[in-house]
Amino acid sequence: MNVPLSPLIHLIDDDEAVRASLALLIGTVGLRVQTWADPQAFLADFDRQAIGAIVLDVRMPGISGLTVLDMLIAQGVDQPVIMLTGHGTVEMCRRAFKSGAAEFLEKPVDDEALLEALQNAVRLHVKSRQRHQAGREARQRYEQLSEREREVLGLIVAGLTNKEIGRALDLSPRTVETHRANLFAKLGAESLAQLIRQYAALVDGQDGAP
Amino acid sequence: MRKPVRRLAVGVAIWLAVSALGCVVLARDELRRLRDAFETDARIAHRLLSQRAVQHDAVLATLALLQPANTADRSEQRLPSLYSQILGVQRRDPGLSWPDAPMRDAEAQSKALQRAVLARVDLAAARYQLVLASEPASFAMQIDLRAAVPWSEWPMPPETSKVRLALEHQGQAFVLQPGRISERGWRFDFRKHLAADSQPFDVVASRQVGWSELPWAEMLAWVAAVGAAVAGLAALGRQRAGRQRAEELLRLGQVGRLNALGELAAGMAHELNQPLTAVLANSQAAQRLLNDDPPDIETARNAMAQAVEQGRRAADVVGRLRRAVERPDLSQQLATVVLQEAVHNAFYLLEPEFNRCAISPRLVASPAPVIVRADPVALEQIIYNLLTNALQALEQVPPAARDLVVEVSTNAGSGMLTVTDTGPGVPPEVLPHLFEPFFSTRENGLGLGLSLCETLAQGMGGALSAAHHRPRGAVFTLTLPLASP
Numbered sequence: 001m002n003v004p005l006s007p008l009i010h011l012i013d014d015d016e017a018v019r020a021s022l023a024l025l026i027g028t029v030g031l032r033v034q035t036w037a038d039p040q041a042f043l044a045d046f047d048r049q050a051i052g053a054i055v056l057d058v059r060m061p062g063i064s065g066l067t068v069l070d071m072l073i074a075q076g077v078d079q080p081v082i083m084l085t086g087h088g089t090v091e092m093c094r095r096a097f098k099s100g101a102a103e104f105l106e107k108p109v110d111d112e113a114l115l116e117a118l119q120n121a122v123r124l125h126v127k128s129r130q131r132h133q134a135g136r137e138a139r140q141r142y143e144q145l146s147e148r149e150r151e152v153l154g155l156i157v158a159g160l161t162n163k164e165i166g167r168a169l170d171l172s173p174r175t176v177e178t179h180r181a182n183l184f185a186k187l188g189a190e191s192l193a194q195l196i197r198q199y200a201a202l203v204d205g206q207d208g209a210p
Numbered sequence: 211m212r213k214p215v216r217r218l219a220v221g222v223a224i225w226l227a228v229s230a231l232g233c234v235v236l237a238r239d240e241l242r243r244l245r246d247a248f249e250t251d252a253r254i255a256h257r258l259l260s261q262r263a264v265q266h267d268a269v270l271a272t273l274a275l276l277q278p279a280n281t282a283d284r285s286e287q288r289l290p291s292l293y294s295q296i297l298g299v300q301r302r303d304p305g306l307s308w309p310d311a312p313m314r315d316a317e318a319q320s321k322a323l324q325r326a327v328l329a330r331v332d333l334a335a336a337r338y339q340l341v342l343a344s345e346p347a348s349f350a351m352q353i354d355l356r357a358a359v360p361w362s363e364w365p366m367p368p369e370t371s372k373v374r375l376a377l378e379h380q381g382q383a384f385v386l387q388p389g390r391i392s393e394r395g396w397r398f399d400f401r402k403h404l405a406a407d408s409q410p411f412d413v414v415a416s417r418q419v420g421w422s423e424l425p426w427a428e429m430l431a432w433v434a435a436v437g438a439a440v441a442g443l444a445a446l447g448r449q450r451a452g453r454q455r456a457e458e459l460l461r462l463g464q465v466g467r468l469n470a471l472g473e474l475a476a477g478m479a480h481e482l483n484q485p486l487t488a489v490l491a492n493s494q495a496a497q498r499l500l501n502d503d504p505p506d507i508e509t510a511r512n513a514m515a516q517a518v519e520q521g522r523r524a525a526d527v528v529g530r531l532r533r534a535v536e537r538p539d540l541s542q543q544l545a546t547v548v549l550q551e552a553v554h555n556a557f558y559l560l561e562p563e564f565n566r567c568a569i570s571p572r573l574v575a576s577p578a579p580v581i582v583r584a585d586p587v588a589l590e591q592i593i594y595n596l597l598t599n600a601l602q603a604l605e606q607v608p609p610a611a612r613d614l615v616v617e618v619s620t621n622a623g624s625g626m627l628t629v630t631d632t633g634p635g636v637p638p639e640v641l642p643h644l645f646e647p648f649f650s651t652r653e654n655g656l657g658l659g660l661s662l663c664e665t666l667a668q669g670m671g672g673a674l675s676a677a678h679h680r681p682r683g684a685v686f687t688l689t690l691p692l693a694s695p
Binding site: 020021024027028059086107108110 | 475482484487488489490491494498517520523
């Protein structure tokens, strides 16, 4: 996964002057900005892989910013969404956060507030992508294990000793020891604690799965 | 469309049902009255006839008792001249017997029964004989029933009465009065023996009440009265429904105005926020660009130009908004309005509110109407607002201390209306801001009510002012030009 030069901010607002000015402002802190006048075009075309955040106006002709937010969340888009509104009500704010908005700001927005929110959002996104990445690598390693090794891993995570595992799987403790060494090597685990921390969720989640 | 038709049908049904019920009661009452009258008349007739029959018995008995010693004495033959119903008196002298068989049989019967008996009854001719056996001579009287009837005391006019009355005996009948008996209607009957054993005639009376004798006039009047009552009730219901509807409309109007205001505010916020957002973002971007090292002057200059343009755009929005909500010139729609009536209208509209707060507002005014030039709707809105404000102020003090006075007067060519309440009053520091738009001392107040009232008052060439009321409360004074100063 190659991380681009700098995070990309998607800015969706139907007002050209607002788009241009906010893009300029966001650009002053070195973030790249892509502006969208039409929420539908944005939904169809934006780069879902890029690191960054989305700035979404609530009041737009045709489709409400809150609806766009719901669609983004439903599509599993992981970029944090910052909502902008000219006339925010408590109810609207509540709904936005409930739907998964990262931040809710009122227009006209102060540069400090907007830029700080964006930087927080980008940091958040980078972290979440890293976590996601780690998870993916762990899964790839896990998939290299043989059937038997997975069984052994499951019992190790469950806290059984070699002897107990041997009894449970009808193997000699020596064979268990061999499997154990193999799976430690394949998963790149250096300690039992690390093994459990990284793979317990996979064992639980994929129990019985092919 | 359906509802009025259904209401009409229900009204007509109620009218018909109540009318029919009333008519039945009236007809039954009338029939009972007629029956009572008939029975009274029949009883009187029976009594009179019975008296006569008893009289005949008495005359005959007297004759038998006072038998003249001398058979040549024929003084009894003078009786017919005394009693017109006695056609003749016969005497069976001692040692003799009656010449014909019926008389002889009657005498024998009379002897056995120890009382007078009938003989040779000919009711068709209204005649009969009454025979009394006695010693030494027996007597008989021939009676003319027609003459026996005491017409002078008779309870009915015999020629025109509708009552048929007859004396009947063993299939014979003597009709005293024919009456008028028809096929249809209600029939009353009366039958009773005469109260004299010697003359066992039946008094038979009957009366036929025809449809035409029902109390049609009363029934018609009743139907009309019920119709009027139902129509009146319906009108009352409509009036009440109308009032409810008017109140509902008023409430809806208020809600609608609030909604419109909210929508206006939302629209305004969006329309203004877009350019303001651009102004702020451009200016702040320019600031940052100029603070960079080295400063990006060209881009900053462009940003500032954008900011200026967006500033103008915001100004345009405000200008457009003002033109959109500009009120039509009120001075064009002025009419003459009686201030007292306007106050009464407002009291009427707010009656439920007053009751809820246990306040009875007083109107202090001269009897002469104070007529001002005003737009009736605008004036009503001002008074309504002032009264509502006063109510809300009074709610903050105990019920016993609540007083609300509206005074209507004239002063130097102007009509004056003051609303005085004994609420907490207006703090001195608030007084100068009272009529400013969006200024409110209430938690959820929009702060537009008094501002609007003042604008309306000025639009009609008047003024609105507020002052402190001593010892406690506030007084608002509305001044409007008199219609004829």
